[in-house]
């Protein structure tokens with residue numbers, strides 16, 4: 144059997160490792176944090192920094208394929224590994240998706256609609272960008288933001304200077320505020336031979352800037368659902384991508400109909416795809432492993448309606464007492480239920 148190397152030891156790495164085991168693969172997790180939840184599910188591990196060249200070399204020699212569960216893998220790390228073993232998805236997907244400006248420029252170059260945006264290096268750039276895009280607007284770091292960290296909504300001129308001072312590193316990106324009616328996402332996969340399969344769109348609700356629920360089916364028209372799938376497909380083709388990719392969209396009302404803007408992409412399995420584990424023939428974790436291993440993709444068909452709910456902080460303590468027969472729990476085994484921390488999720492399965 145072959146061994147899949149996974150960079151990152153969070154819950155996504157853990158779930159990928161579990162799926163890989165079911166397909167007969169071994170997994171080797173590389174992560175600097177010895178407390179990582181993925182370390183619980185495989186004996187093969189490297190605890191080292193992402194810039195530890197010797198550790199990276201040994202890791203690459205011990206595995207057959209390298210993948211990752213987070214998009215902030217340093218470019219130099221990806222470069223070292225990809226010289227030794229196949230890195231899937233490739234370094235271009237990382238470079239684009241870890242930089243909001245590169246990501247928007249890439250999407251726009253493929254005629255995929257994104258929110259209006261400007262690069263902001265200085266206070267003067269910010270003033271120019273506000274003059275062009277208006278208020279309200281959203282100022283974001285280009286790198287390392289997640290769960291709404293690294294961004295500020297600007298409502299009035301008084302908000303500009305403090306937000307500019309607070310956010311680093313520069314450059315930042317200013318986006319026009321999108322008065323969306325809904326947020327949806329599509330998880331899509333592309334195989335080594337170029338086969339593409341997308342899951343049904345999920346409708347996502349955030350609470351305190353953290354994903355709260357993903358509901359499938361989303362309450363959108365069949366036309367819009369098809370468009371979302373087509374955009375996600377166009378993105379993986381344009382990236383010559385191998386693996387699973389998450390695409391977040393804003394649904395924007397315009398002239399009595401709804402249109403789509405891409406908010407961001409994630410070159411990995413996605414929190415808004417956790418529902419696939421309960422109700423799809425092939426879930427997103429198995430799909431990612433199949434793709435990077437060079438297997439044919441599985442069928443993403445959805446067998447039931449479903450609502451995924453994240454368990455944040457001590458919400459996880461209500462389990463298992465509150466489980467009923469239609470609820471699939473998934474706990475990440477994290478020791479400390481800190482506020483804001485993703486501890487697990489549940490999938491509530493609809494039965495007709």
Ligand code: ATP
Pocket residue numbers: 258281288289290291292318319320321322323326349352391406407
């Ligand atoms: P994630 O955890 O999804 O990676 P993130 O920190 O990368 O989050 P974004 O996805 O860019 O942040 O934004 C988080 C949320 O903030 C969005 O899902 C949306 O609800 C809101 N938001 C972001 N940008 C805009 C915008 N331009 N207009 C309106 N709302 C926005």
Ligand code: MG
Pocket residue numbers: 288289290407
């Ligand atoms: Mg993000």
Ligand code: MG
Pocket residue numbers: 391406407
């Ligand atoms: Mg997001």
